Amino acid sequence: MASRTVPPQRRFDSPEQEAFLGLWRTFDRLRAMEEELFARYDLTPQQYNALRLLRASPDTLRTLDLSTRLVSRAPDTTRLLDKLAERQLIERHRPATNRREVRVGITAAGIALLDELQEPLRECHSRQLGHLTRTQLHDLTDLLRTARLPHEDADSSWR
Numbered sequence: 001m002a003s004r005t006v007p008p009q010r011r012f013d014s015p016e017q018e019a020f021l022g023l024w025r026t027f028d029r030l031r032a033m034e035e036e037l038f039a040r041y042d043l044t045p046q047q048y049n050a051l052r053l054l055r056a057s058p059d060t061l062r063t064l065d066l067s068t069r070l071v072s073r074a075p076d077t078t079r080l081l082d083k084l085a086e087r088q089l090i091e092r093h094r095p096a097t098n099r100r101e102v103r104v105g106i107t108a109a110g111i112a113l114l115d116e117l118q119e120p121l122r123e124c125h126s127r128q129l130g131h132l133t134r135t136q137l138h139d140l141t142d143l144l145r146t147a148r149l150p151h152e153d154a155d156s157s158w159r
Helices: 015-040 045-056 063-069 077-086 108-129 134-151
Strands: 090-093 103-106
Touching: 015 045, 015 108, 045 063, 045 077, 045 090, 045 103, 045 108, 063 077, 063 103, 077 090, 103 108
Parallel strands: none
Antiparallel strands: 090 103
């Protein structure tokens, strides 16, 4: 008698757990693709995000303001910025009016790196989610916003 392979049963304690674990698994699969791309440029996703935010800012940002705008919380923003500064992708300065404040801006080298990353990152996002229709992408974005909204700070740009 031949043995039959039975697929493992998935058991969840609740629909919320199933949705959360599905979200976590999806994030893991999609993040792996992005991390592979950024590794070729000796960047982490958080470093890329910091550069992206600095480029979008018309002026330098306070370190604290940059930290609150990051997509995911960085446990050590100072170390993240140190690594970008070592590569001369950002510059930091302390205003004479408030020596406790640190302001951060992107350098020409940082902008050049973002320009170089633009097309490979667009291709990565296409591999990650290009199989979805525009309507599905819009619906997914709406669902994700609805799920995180009660957990966002009132002044979050992600609201």
